[in-house]
Amino acid sequence: MLKKIGVTTAVIALGLSALTGCSSGKLSTEETCTWxxxxxxxxxxxxxxxxxxxxxxxxxxxxxxxxxxxxxxFLQEASDKTxxxxxxxxxQASIDQNNQMIELMTDNDLTLMEKSSKVQGLRTAEDSKTxxxxxxxxxxxxxxxx
Numbered sequence: 001m002l003k004k005i006g007v008t009t010a011v012i013a014l015g016l017s018a019l020t021g022c023s024s025g026k027l028s029t030e031e032t033c034t035w036x037x038x039x040x041x042x043x044x045x046x047x048x049x050x051x052x053x054x055x056x057x058x059x060x061x062x063x064x065x066x067x068x069x070x071x072x073x074f075l076q077e078a079s080d081k082t083x084x085x086x087x088x089x090x091x092q093a094s095i096d097q098n099n100q101m102i103e104l105m106t107d108n109d110l111t112l113m114e115k116s117s118k119v120q121g122l123r124t125a126e127d128s129k130t131x132x133x134x135x136x137x138x139x140x141x142x143x144x145x146x
Contacts, residue, residue: 026083
């Protein structure tokens with residue numbers, strides 16, 4: 001009788017594990033992409049990005065920095081949520097590049113042309129390859145202009 005209860009308990013535990021995903025609480029690649037897409041829409045990320053660029057062009061560095069920090073936080077949350085190590089690495093590369101860009105774009109000692117030139121030089125071929133995985137893994141994000 002105890003053996004039967006033990007087997008039943010194991011089957012129930014296995015079933016619950018399958019329903020809730022992996023025990024680590026991390027999202028699969030597909031789940032992460034769905035989360036990214038849904039959250040990007042919820043946050044109006046494309047509009048936030050456009051607005052941040054406009055802020056930067058008009059000299060409102062504080063607003064630019066705040067909006068870009070929101071985007072960076074979004075990427076960090078996704079990186080923390082995913083079990084896909086390659087996707088987490090790609091998101092981290094994007095975060096690193098965003099942070100470098102924020103620093104450059106809010107540097108008051110540089111002209112807009114100098115800032116633009118330096119930002120273009122941030123992305124290495126290796127970074128591009130790493131960050132391109134986000135679009136490969138989550139093609140629906142490309143549709144959002146991300």
